[in-house]
Amino acid sequence: MVRAIADMIVTGQMLPGEKLDEVSLAGRFEVSRTPVREALRELGAMGLVDREPNRSAVVTTVTETYLHSMFEAMAELEAICARLSAERMTVDERRTLELEHKASMKLVHTGAEEDYAAHNTEFHTRLYRGAHNDHIFEMVTQTRARLAPFRRAQFRLPGRLAKSYEEHGRIVIAIMRADGTAAAQAAYSHVEMVSDASAVFVATGEPGARST
């Protein structure tokens, strides 16, 4: 159930500031309020909802500066993962990463945004796993989840798919060369691009853009 509610937030079905009242959710999931309350607590600890005493839980509205801090943190974390991946990935991991990347080229050509988005998620997850550090994996995964609402529309920008593919390519090459510094550099600027692309939608008031 935590997963279900988290998904609704992360996928943008619930907008920041929206109230999550316990009885409605209890009805929606056909359980009593007790498990709902526990789920909301957990979501609160995850940073997805804000809770104040005697008030309804609300989907967290991130301020513009906090959003910026998350994107910056994301860039740093991805840079670390890319560097460690360049140093630590097994030959199998490297080969798979490269193969999957090259396979995604045809998605770019056909302009399959949905499919490319899925590939993109997997690509980055491979990077996180390749760092061989479970705690970093958890941090980067959680941060990525909280940023999801703001990244969603990025591939709708014209030419973004091709750009993304090209940036991935730079990361892959650096990792294949075991060049940690270059990999970190490439990953950092890749996230910066995503951040810029997302900023467009934030500014135009797309889902999740409302800020305090």
Next chain:
Amino acid sequence: MVRAIADMIVTGQMLPGEKLDEVSLAGRFEVSRTPVREALRELGAMGLVDREPNRSAVVTTVTETYLHSMFEAMAELEAICARLSAERMTVDERRTLELEHKASMKLVHTGAEEDYAAHNTEFHTRLYRGAHNDHIFEMVTQTRARLAPFRRAQFRLPGRLAKSYEEHGRIVIAIMRADGTAAAQAAYSHVEMVSDASAVFVATGEPGARST
């Protein structure tokens, strides 16, 4: 109440693997089981306790490899904070950091372990704040909390106080020079030292050492 239980875990009053049964805690805090359950959920989301269906919550036992991954993550995070602090701290923040650092010298000479530990916490917190990135601040703070049980005894190692002071000094100097690279380097190796110092106690079976 979450805070109270978290403190018991972080300060080592509760050892990894220890069961947290709801009725006892309810009695201990003189409330019913409901708020206790919610607190345990939250602690679970924070990674301090493990919860499985129909089983008592237990204080998280970190495996040796996961502990290692947390220390490594901590080094990376502190390095980032030090680098960003070197680039972004205001003159006030820099001055305070330096003053507090120099003031701590006499704690080293008198061998006041408790007081130095308190100073140490504040020193690092200043570093985290100096990065001017709220999300990174949250991540590093949470990671630090989870590592607390394993770092506790480090200052009991002979000569550790002086070493720590010296390492802090290197970080301070780099930050005063606005040399981000040197600051990151100094912070990273500082955490590595702490990791090594803590490993001694983990190996000897001090509180929090039990691993799966």
Next chain:
DNA sequence: CGCCTGAAAAGTGCATGCAATTTCATCTTG
């Protein structure tokens, strides 16, 4: 003597109910 079996005890998961707080609409007043 050790191991399996099963029943009792203990503990968790969830529903429900009540007190306390917040919220919202309406009424009052300057």
Next chain:
DNA sequence: CAAGATGAAATTGCATGCACTTTTCAGGCG
């Protein structure tokens, strides 16, 4: 007409109770 006061409805916080699962332990069996 706007701003504040007021009371009822809605909502949260917590206690309690019951069903179900896990654990424990005593007795029987190999």
